[in-house]
Amino acid sequence: MRSPEFWWRPRPGTRARLLQPFGWLYGAITRLRMCRRGANAGIPVICVGNFVAGGAGKTPTAIALAALLRSLGETPFMLTRGYGGALAGPVEVEPRHSPHDVGDEALLLAAQARTIVARERAAGAGLAKRLGASVIVMDDGLQNPSLAKDLRIAVVDGASGVGNGLCVPAGPLRAPLAGQFAATDAILMIGDGAAGDAVALAAQMAGLELLRARLEPSREMASRLEGHPVIAVSGIGRPEKFAATLLAAKAKILSQRAFGDHHPYSADDVSSLIAEARTLGCLIATTEKDMTKLGPLWPETERKRLVVVPVALVFEDPARLAGLVGSVLPSAAAGAAQP
Template identity: 35%
Template sequence: MNIFERLYLCFYLRKKKKLLNCQKKLPFPVISVGNLTVGGTGKTPFTIAFSKELKKAGYEPVILTRGYRGRLKGPVIVSEDMNAEDAGDEPLMMAMEGLKVVKGADRYAAGVYAIEKFGFDEHNKAVFILDDGFQHWKLYRDLNILLVDGYKGFGNFRLLPSGPLRSPLNEIFEANMIFITKKENETLKDKLKAYGAKEIHFAPIKIEGIKNRDGRDIQPDGKRAFAFAGIGNFQSFIDCLSKLNLKIIGQKKFIDHKRYTEKTIKKIEKLARDSELLITTKKDFVKIKDKILKPELCYLEVSLKINKKSVANIIDFLLKLKHDRA
């Protein structure tokens, strides 16, 4: 560990201790979904899929999110008719799936706000999903779900700024469940088991297809396509497109949570002038869906598959928690 990693760790542990000492607790179960690394591990599609599974089981999930780069400070309920500049790209994506989403930097305050606005009482089966919550110690969580990218794992196993780790690797033991996302990486699973992790599941990518502005399916049919995105793991996006009947004639990678200016839009249009389709991720699409782009703008729709056993384990946990609190 070099001096920069040591400095990062020093500030990290100091902040964690301070926030744990003033941790607050909501009157309903809180499940954290987060990761140890920077970059995309599929938190948003996982949170969407997980919330839908809870709804199927009769629960009322509410996603508490910081809403990175969204201008609204909150707490505020995110609706699908908002724009990404105000709500943030990922909260807007989740709201567009018909889920209850509350944005706010203080997740405890956001939870209290949600209880009041949605009128929750002891008769409701409310569950709060703490989006990107592994490092949000200000709010007590009853269950920690840790996501690990099935392509990247933990990279070089170094802390920021020398590597991708936001938290020390030994904090893997604070996770009650681990999901390897995007790819069923058995080698990574074996490494996690060797490290001491116990409950490990897979949540692989499921390609739903290509959608146009109106959400209708577009048939690839060997069309020439230009791909672009501003996400944490650009390669996984390209890998998904490579499985479709498309001819990728060009691609452009942007930084995560990219803000698309008019200048950037014109640059993309120029790069894609020989293509029939302009394909991006849904996360990027929600930020530019009202802008005019040529050729036809569309997005890749993907989801993460969460196996029935892991869902059943979480439901059992919630039932036990309710019994213990009674």
């Protein structure tokens, strides 16, 4: 499902105000849950979450953190709920698994690091430790109290911030922002925008670390897309972010097909997309996340028409991120204790 457009307006409108009492109740319940003490995994847990319902860039951030941890000599495991998948876990994601089994995001994570799917996060952390993890990167779960976290990073989309500032269903917030600040160590602002700047200022006033980054396609992909007409196809929380990536690569967007987040693509969807692309005489551009479900359905005869657009997270100050992450690792503590 796509989030309601009225959530992302700078100020609450009439519809949001009518729903605000329900938002107060939802936010209060979530905040109370966040105050519970979680189980200790026995190894560091770095949580990558967000303040709002919908996409903000958690998965690329988790992937970037896993790469950083490997460079620091660690053995990171990803831990995710496996949204949209049938398996409750805990189970390690393997090549035999499909999006139906573990969800699309879990497959993306597993392509970068060993990944555990578990609806019960503490049980998933236990499995990761038994399999040799030295640190866990938890994809989402900032509001989940079941597992204690050593470092909590909230990802914020610079363009949309926290929308109208109200809680679900009146707005996109999962709990009141001030309460979520209290359960967060650092903010990662992805991209620029006035909405994000307002959140960044409030976070700094609350004493949180502020990191900045941007999502970029590879140079090779940007070169391939430049000047080419495309249909932008995505089933993500904020499809306009994918469109912005294509525009930044100087692609010519002729049409946008924004499906709901975690959309279960069908053969009819594929046939419709191919027919439209033939009529327009263009390529079809999609995200890595969507490709996990589109790929098995796509006919080989039309494979050249489909362009997958991977993006990487580029940090403004990588050393600052490394210092923040290193501060929660046992190796850093041991080094500091030596004379």
